[in-house]
Amino acid sequence: LGACSSSASGTLTVNPLPVVDAGADQNICEGEQVTLNGTGTTSLVWDNGVQNSVPFTPGAGTITYTLTGTDANGCSESDQVNVTTNPGPVANASLTPIVGDAPLTVLFDNLSSGATDYFWDFAISTLSTQSTNQISNTYTSPGFYTITLIASNGSCTDTWTTIIQVLNSAPVTLVVPNVFTPNNDSDNDYFLINSQNLISLEGFILNRWGNVMMEFNTVDFKWDGKSNGNDASEGTYFIKYKGIGIDNSILEGHTFFELIR
Numbered sequence: 001l002g003a004c005s006s007s008a009s010g011t012l013t014v015n016p017l018p019v020v021d022a023g024a025d026q027n028i029c030e031g032e033q034v035t036l037n038g039t040g041t042t043s044l045v046w047d048n049g050v051q052n053s054v055p056f057t058p059g060a061g062t063i064t065y066t067l068t069g070t071d072a073n074g075c076s077e078s079d080q081v082n083v084t085t086n087p088g089p090v091a092n093a094s095l096t097p098i099v100g101d102a103p104l105t106v107l108f109d110n111l112s113s114g115a116t117d118y119f120w121d122f123a124i125s126t127l128s129t130q131s132t133n134q135i136s137n138t139y140t141s142p143g144f145y146t147i148t149l150i151a152s153n154g155s156c157t158d159t160w161t162t163i164i165q166v167l168n169s170a171p172v173t174l175v176v177p178n179v180f181t182p183n184n185d186s187d188n189d190y191f192l193i194n195s196q197n198l199i200s201l202e203g204f205i206l207n208r209w210g211n212v213m214m215e216f217n218t219v220d221f222k223w224d225g226k227s228n229g230n231d232a233s234e235g236t237y238f239i240k241y242k243g244i245g246i247d248n249s250i251l252e253g254h255t256f257f258e259l260i261r
Helices: none
Strands: 026-029 043-046 061-070 076-086 093-096 099-101 104-110 117-121 126-129 135-139 143-152 157-167 173-175 194-196 198-206 212-216 235-245 250-259
Touching (some): 093 157, 194 198
Antiparallel strands (some): 043 061, 117 126
């Protein structure tokens, strides 16, 4: 019997796998959102219910997300990315008191947890510290003050705020006397302005010819009736003044008074 044979040939095409990139690993703080942007093919599918380029909030710890890309030839490849969610600090504080009359001294207790660094904004000053020690500040002007505490653990921060109210129950007054008698009898020997709840006072005293007898820039100033060490003569003198109260009110004016010996 004779031997029979046959043959056939064909073409086998091997398509390369697509190059799929899930992106770089990410570190975020607790409660923050993250966006995964995979590239490589027109068909991209993430696991764990993630959608490409859509923000989401991952769970705690480190989670690995897998991206699978399929090209037009039906070939698939995958890549992975790790997302680490770091625990954040909790900023908290206690203030005593939060309402009171000016001048009001407030004690600040830092009750934050999970933090190593703190930044206080007291509305009148700021302070950076690594301590939770008690701090105090005094508020001299009535009004509302927003207090802010930022707690940080190096990578994550948290912010706490509250408001204190400083009241003005004490009246601001300024009274200029119209006469004084510098005759060393221990009675009305000094000219001074009687005031309450001023934080500053400035001005000057003039004689009838317009010569400056004294300048002052303190609330408790007093004039002994002398100029350059010599007794000023009897007569009429003029004063111009400007005072600022603890409530930021401005009391200013000018008037005259008599010097009698």
